């Protein structure tokens with residue numbers, strides 16, 4: 001995932017993108033930011049557990065756990081029943097997968113099966129059947145000039161969203177000087193669809209048919225033979241005349257594009273066929289070798305066909321598999337029928353960090369280290385090997401006050417751990433397998449093993465892989481000696497050896513996957529991965545529950561999105577619930593009427609509905625996965641395009657959302673311009689742009705600070721609305737950096753969420769969507785400052801809107817007066833989190849108490865550090881140089897800006913002309929939020945650039961009041977400075 005950990009006092013406090021990683025490019029997602037809440041989760045598995053004769057799971061010590069495992073393995077191996085032992089893995093690192101693979105192969109157990117919600121197997125199979133390529137082709141979204149996505153939410157959950165947001169920005173954002181287009185074809189306007197230029201509505205389950213017609217528009221050419229199994233007429237009949245015409249025309253646009261790319265989700269009844277058709281469409285339009293490449297060193301696909309997973313679970317249920325070893329997968333939650341299989345299973349061993357539904361059904365539970373505590377590696381792409389290193393010793397238990405923490409952490413290496421100091425008595429996963437190998441005396445990892453000689457720990461395994469990579473690609477050594485190279489590799493956290501693309505041609509016998517029957521009915525379901533919780537494995541991280549879902553602003557729940565007309569037909573509305581039933585499974589969820597979903601479709605997010613997995617996940621929402629089924633061909637789980645029965649439940653469904661409105665009410669908040677006018681200033685009527693410089697046009701009764709006190713520093717930020725895709729990474733990063741508390745569903749219902757930064761989503765009448773990151777604007781004429789009776793809100797000499805916590809008496813006048821509603825009040829002592837979540841607090845930032853107002857500080861702690869670093873650099877040059885020292889442009893980056901994969905934010909010193917923020921904020925697209933009110937914000941927005949269709953213009957701005965007399969120099973709000 002390309003992250004690095006920031007540590008203080010021996011503990012991880014924050015995750016940041018690794019700028020040297022080609023995928024993350026220094027950015028993260030909300031999910032990545034929240035992984036520390038898994039590390040310090042109070043309900044993390046703390047001890048090995050074994051099922052007792054009474055049927056309960058009871059804590060045991062590691063020696064007993066390993067002896068139990070040894071006996072269970074020996075029983076089967078000695079009886080020649082190695083084939084009755086099976087592995088099922090989830091989203092694990094390649095290093096763990098390699099250990100399992102080697103162990104399973106040597107012992108003759110079944111080959112491991114990898115369970116993922118969106119497996120790559122279908123794409124790899126398509127590459128093989130169409131081009132004879134064995135491996136996973138790679139998309140080059142950044143190279144595309146015309147991108148069409150058939151239901152693939154590539155900015156949220158499909159593929160690698162962090163890398164793909166960065167790539168999408170490159171091909172689409174106006175500031176990059178490109179005019180790439182993106183079209184989304186699907187049943188729901190997801191955040192990805194909202195960030196594209198056009199949303200073509202397509203009912204669930206019709207992707208393959210739609211792609212077939214699209215290819216006709218491109219020109220079937222050399223693929224005519226392969227396409228004979230997918231008749232055009234049948235596809236057109238499925239779609240109807242109007243949609244067929246639209247897709248034919250879209251196909252012609254794809255064919256005419258310089259660098260086209262077509263991608264498909266692959267979770268429908270014809271998921272495998274849709275992915276293959278998308279690959280074929282890209283090839284026929286000329287994208288091969290440019291927008292999709294076939295690396296010469298292929299990477300094997302991750303994620304088995306779901307039919308394979310189902311057949312494994314069937315064997316578990318029937319007893320053909322006697323012992324199932326599960327590593328970080330949760331089939332009891334994710335696979336329809338998974339729970340029944342595990343309940344009937346002979347023996348289940350669970351390796352993981354979470355006490356989830358599968359762990360709860362296991363006979364033996366073995367806690368493993370969190371990825372931030374262990375060694376490993378992961379092939380992120382054909383050319384990049386990500387290196388996983390322990391960022392801290394395993395999470396320590398609470399020590400008495402007279403035993404300071406660092407003193408007890410002498411020694412190094414996970415092998416030397418003193419379990420008495422560890423809060424969670426876990427082991428690195430590879431170490432457990434190596435130990436099992438030793439006590440079974442199987443010698444898999446001994447001298448004769450396939451893996452390098454003498455592996456004894458995860459660290460050895462790591463070192464062996466790094467050195468093997470260097471042997472395969474000597475150029476990465478850069479002339480360094482092995483020890484120095486290893487040090488450098490650890491520092492970088494990633495090894496990169498570009499792999500050239502290999503040319504491919506369409507096979508003469510190219511074939512497409514078979515078609516599955518598609519259900520039709522008046523109501524079809526669409527199960528989609530929640531953008532933060534995805535397949536449910538992150539539901540135990542409270543930030544991810546609390547940050548508003550990107551499309552609906554819903555929190556801590558599962559819901560049913562239904563078009564208002566459909567909802568009316570079903571007799572439900574806001575405040576009601578609906579029961580969805582299929583094949584004996586049913587869920588009941590609150591109804592959310594939304595225009596952004598097609599009529600006849602009920603869309604439900606996947607991720608919540610856990611019965612287990614700790615206090616933050618258990619009992620939240622409902623799990624829709626039992627409604628899904630495996631496609632008849634066994635290729636994939638069918639997550640949409642199937643029928644469900646519905647029952648209305650009047651008045652029983654309250655959904656908590658942080659906002660109920662997606663309209664600007666005619667106010668020019670999130671402004672836009674069109675492509676033709678993006679290079680020229682086009683202010684809205686009545687809205688004046690204030691450059692913030694002396695002599696600027698707005699008149700005020702207040703003195704201008706910059707002329708008096710902000711000579712050296714005046715911090716400012718720009719926010720490019722054209723690049724923002726509403727992913728929420730900035731929000732999560734802000735929570736992590738600034739100790740922003742989570743408060744839970746009940747308090748959010750009362751409007752007491754604490755987020756310092758929120759992403760406002762506005763849907764125009766034209767259907768166009770605008771995302772507006774909203775935070776404290778650090779106004780130079782801040783309405784919050786003069787109303788504070790105790791001067792807790794004040795203006796700093798660096799142009800920041802400061803807040804002195806220990807002066808604040810909680811009148812909340814400032815919040816009442818804030819134009820932007822970005823101030824948050826601590827109604828309770830939220831910092832009393834259960835241990836060890838408290839280890840997550842950033843020591844550079846005050847932990848606020850009950851009764852105190854707080855808000856965005858522009859990460860003032862980072863500003864202070866940047867300023868001090870600049871001064872430290874000139875310490876030997878005398879007092880004058882020290883006083884004049886200023887951080888260079890880019891030396892200070894607030895957490896939101898650092899996290900954002902789209903690089904929406906730009907931060908700098910407005911008093912230093914060398915800082916780029918000055919040029920950006922003077923650009924033609926810039927404006928101030930509600931700037932006509934004269935607040936003179938330090939945040940400057942850049943208008944979104946609308947590429948297609950009519951642009952909605954808002955004119956309901958208050959006229960600028962020319963009668964205000966300027967300046968009033970006495971009695972100003974800043975007299976106390």
Ligand code: SF4
Nearest residue numbers: 724725727728730900
């Ligand atoms: S500003 Fe925030 S929501 Fe928008 S793209 Fe960046 S991280 Fe995502």
